Amino acid sequence: xxxxxxxFTGGTIGSRAEHGTIDTDANAxxxxxxxxERHYADHGRIHFTCLRPVQILSxxxxxxxxxxxxxxxxxxxLSRFDGIIVTHGSDTLAYSAASFGIYFHGLNIxxxxxxxxxxxxxxxxxxxxxxxxxxxxxxxQRQAGVFVPYQNPGQSMHxxxxxxxxxxxxLSSDFISVQSKPxxxxxxxxxxxxxxxxxxxxxxxxxxxxxxxxxxIKPYPGLNYSCFDLANVDAVLHxxxxxxxxxxxxxxxxxxxxxxxxxxxxxxxxxxxxAPAIKSAAAYSSTQQILDCGGKMIWNTSIESAYAKLGxxxxxxxxxxxxxxxxxxxxxWEQV
Numbered sequence: 001x002x003x004x005x006x007x008f009t010g011g012t013i014g015s016r017a018e019h020g021t022i023d024t025d026a027n028a029x030x031x032x033x034x035x036x037e038r039h040y041a042d043h044g045r046i047h048f049t050c051l052r053p054v055q056i057l058s059x060x061x062x063x064x065x066x067x068x069x070x071x072x073x074x075x076x077x078l079s080r081f082d083g084i085i086v087t088h089g090s091d092t093l094a095y096s097a098a099s100f101g102i103y104f105h106g107l108n109i110x111x112x113x114x115x116x117x118x119x120x121x122x123x124x125x126x127x128x129x130x131x132x133x134x135x136x137x138x139x140x141q142r143q144a145g146v147f148v149p150y151q152n153p154g155q156s157m158h159x160x161x162x163x164x165x166x167x168x169x170x171l172s173s174d175f176i177s178v179q180s181k182p183x184x185x186x187x188x189x190x191x192x193x194x195x196x197x198x199x200x201x202x203x204x205x206x207x208x209x210x211x212x213x214x215x216x217i218k219p220y221p222g223l224n225y226s227c228f229d230l231a232n233v234d235a236v237l238h239x240x241x242x243x244x245x246x247x248x249x250x251x252x253x254x255x256x257x258x259x260x261x262x263x264x265x266x267x268x269x270x271x272x273x274x275a276p277a278i279k280s281a282a283a284y285s286s287t288q289q290i291l292d293c294g295g296k297m298i299w300n301t302s303i304e305s306a307y308a309k310l311g312x313x314x315x316x317x318x319x320x321x322x323x324x325x326x327x328x329x330x331x332x333w334e335q336v
Contacts, residue, residue, distance in 0.1 A: 001045055002139050005081045006033075008052040009069060011089025013116035013127040015057070022119060024055050029087060031120055035128050036135070046135060049076070058089025058096070058115075063211035063311060066099050070209045073104075073111075083138030084111040085131070090168050093148065093175070097162035098334070099211070099308040101146035105332035106203025111146045112137055113162065117153070117173035126151045133157050133186045140191055145200070145332065149186065150175045158182035159191065163305045163334035178302050178336050197333055204331060212314030216307055219246045224253075225261035234314045235271040238295075239303050240287075244277025248286035258286075262293040271320065273298055273327075275306035278336075298327055305334040 008014055008029040016025040037043045053072030054065050073084060088096055097113050104111055112134035116127025133149035137159060146162030152174040164178040185192050212234040219241055240246050250257040265272040274290065275298040291297065298306040313323045
């Protein structure tokens with residue numbers, strides 16, 4: 001018998017479509033269990049303990065909701081369980097997977113986040129298949145960590161490392177891992193690793209179930225930094241173009257220059273970080289200009305994991321050296 005803690009949080013997998021509107025439904029989670037019993041021959045050997053700490057569509061996700069979910073999980077005697085499954089919507093799935101991956105990096109049982117591209121009653125919904133894969137991952141006693149099983153339409157089922165999952169591709173329901181490298185495939189009931197994972201470091205025992213107030217900025221041509229108010233911001237995280245760059249030129253206006261904005265953050269005492277970028281022997285001149293202005297890079301890490309890690313770091317620690325040491329560590333396979 002395998003004992004699984006099943007945490008319902010809402011999302012499409014926890015929703016119904018009625019009168020042209022999709023919204024969360026308190027009974028949808030139990031519909032998932034009924035479908036599982038109908039399609040999983042050995043369901044009698046799986047025992048679920050169910051929680052519902054929040055019930056929201058995932059576009060409404062907030063770090064405060066992460067705190068409620070984490071608190072709900074930690075309220076249980078986790079030594080009783082072989083694994084944990086969290087049902088979740090797809091819009092913010094990568095951010096939640098990264099947050100739980102970093103926070104629970106020392107947990108000795110697996111956590112799997114399961115979502116669905118359509119409500120479960122839809123004939124093209126992948127939620128049940130994703131859920132069955134999560135159960136099999138726990139049943140086959142795969143390693144501890146946070147993972148996301150997900151089957152893109154028309155493709156094989158993949159298991160992604162939670163801290164390496166990219167947000168859903170625009171105008172589709174497809175998920176890929178960083179560098180298009182998922183952790184496992186799942187076919188015919190078997191899980192096949194695609195690459196090895198290094199041993200995890202000693203856990204950081206003093207992480208708090210809190211998340212700092214971050215300003216996340218995404219680059220685009222013509223971005224005007226004078227639009228941003230830095231009041232009530234603990235740190236700034238700046239997303240980058242795929243080559244690890246952002247506009248460093250003041251040719252068009254000083255308001256478009258990231259080095260100038262970085263200097264403004266320094267003057268106002270707001271720590272400034274950037275991601276994602278691959279650390280290499282050479283960097284573009286624009287990136288080097290920003291680094292020379294005091295910007296710090298969270299190297300080799302997706303923007304979702306950088307956001308989660310930075311939020312936990314600034315909520316848990318007060319010393320900037322401790323924060324930067326934590327950010328440089330590969331605590332949950334987030335660094336590629």
